[in-house]
Amino acid sequence: MAALWSRKRAAAADEALVRTLYEEHGRALLAYATRLTGDRAAAEDVVQETLVRAWRHPEALVNGKGSVRGWLLTVARNIVTDRVRARASRPREVAENPATPPVERDHADSVVDSVVVLEALDRLSPDHRDVLVEIYFRGRSVTEAAAALGVPPGTVKSRSHYALRALRDTFTGGQVALKGVSG
Template structure:
């Protein structure tokens, strides 16, 4: 008995698949042309035809009940699906594409203020010579040669003072938040 019901179900599934194939072969082109005319979009029309055939598969009794033509039923279902899609699209707010004028918000200004305060506090802990070298190189954007000429010291002195000043700054931060001087001077 179980075997018979499984066989009957398999036979029904094969028959339904054959029915849908036959519907697509006979009416598929007409459905696609109609949906494309209604939607002005071939890809969307293909989706509508697929949905129409799914509905035909779910309601095979509507196809074989003898009331009206099969093509008429399929075209009505297609029109109803297109109408439903237009209504759904109209119910949603319109999507707005992002334009160059509406760009994402940049980093918060508060972060740069906090970073500046941390760096200035660390600079206050340095010796005046080290602070002067970092000010010339990082905040005024001068080269080693320009900083040496402005401060009246040799270039090697500027290099070594900047090295030791940066090392002292790293120690002042205590391995916590790392801040680049370029970030503050920008």
């Protein structure tokens, strides 16, 4: 029973210590931590951690080496410094953004595909290649491609048909040469 009574008295004394420290030094501690962090919420966390450390080490408050407020302010500064160092040692977190897809681990397949398509386009006649470039790479409609190339829309449709057929044959193995074929 005496041990229980002793623990209750110790807990009451600890609570009184933290309450007294906060009442006497809380405002100054919060102002100092806010200046150091630039963030009120972070400063409140620093004050709370400072008071927890004071509760864990009450002997430091009465050791006769300087003032209690000086000790508390030093502890707060050290906590802020530790947090800054901890953030600096970790890589910066980047929030996911739907507009920026995650980086692919191995993009070799897409590079090979691009090379194969470019080689296949080189095998086409310049007229057929120009039509595909206008329609598929520049995103133009048949009418816009016809205006850009200076040919009738029907010619753009015909050339795109034969150019795509030649590309399909190239990729499936039946190489159809369109050099010299006009459409």
